[in-house]
Amino acid sequence: MSKILILGANGATAKIVTARLLVESDNDLTLYLRNTDRLSQYKDNPRVTLIDGDATDISKLSTSMAGIDIVYSxxxxxxxxxxxxxxxxxxxxxxxxxxxxxxxxxxxYEVPGKFGEWNEQAIAAYLPGFRESAKFLTAHNEINTTQIRPAWLTDNNEISYETTGTDEPFKGTEISRQSVADFVVKLINNPALYPNESIGLNKPNTDGYKPVWM
Structure with missing residues (x-):
């Protein structure tokens, strides 16, 4: 049994991960989010601790991490x-x-071709934060971090994905949240996988200039 802290626990992928871990494992979960009322269905679950908190509150974060084995952000x-x-x-x-x-x-900066150009524009407001975070985590290798770089997310009820490493061009344009959650659950169940690596995730055979629904 492990103790898992999930930050941003009301996120769509995080909620899938939570549901699966409660069914498929005996892990104890600490769910950290701004408003725990959003996850009130877990308030009486003996394996779940709910914490209201801001993700920049270092004191509250560190207190919440006491006894934790794995942090999933x-x-x-x-x-x-x-x-x-x-x-x-x-x-x-x-x-x-x-x-x-x-x-x-x-x-x-790993997404090639026209899809890469489109992606740069589509998430221009967010990429600086992701890029600064990637550099910061790589520099702080005292923390064994697996970074996950998913393609554009769908709510399709499917698990189908392939991976790319840091030295490979990104493949595909989309992936289901169920697939990303499956990869996260695998990492939680086997935390020795992908130490200090950044892994791209995509659904096979979805290459194109942009996701098909855009």
Whole structure:
């Protein structure tokens, strides 16, 4: 049994991960989010601890990490770099060393061709935060971080994905949240996988100039 802290626990992928871990594992979960009323269905679950908190509150983060084995960050937004620095600081205070980090395609300038050009424009407001976070996490290798760079997300009820490494061009244009959650659950169940790596995730055979629904 492990103790898992999920940051940004109301995120769509995080909610899939939570549901699966409660069914498929005996792990205890700490769910950290701005408003725990959003996850009130877990308030009486003996394996779940709900914490209201801001992701830049280092004191609260570090307290929440006491006894935690793995931190899964499902945070995003234009303030992501500030969240990332607070998470690493809190993990060092709490002596927690394993982090699974939800990043984005393009954070390593790895998306080739016209799709890469389109992606740069489509998420221009967010890429600086993802890129700064990627550099910061790479520099702080005292934290064993697996960064996940998913393609554009769908709500399709399917698990179908392939991976690319940091030295490979990104492949595909889309992936289901179910697929990303499956990869996260695999990492939580086997935290020795992909140490200090950044992994691209996409659904096979979805190459194009942009996702088909855009």
């Amino acid at each position: 499902n945070l995003g937004g234009t303030d992501l770099a500030n969240y990332t620095k607070a998470i690493v600081t809190a993990m060092n205070i709490a002596n927690v060393t394993r982090l699974i980090f939800y990043s984005a395609l393009g954070s390593l």
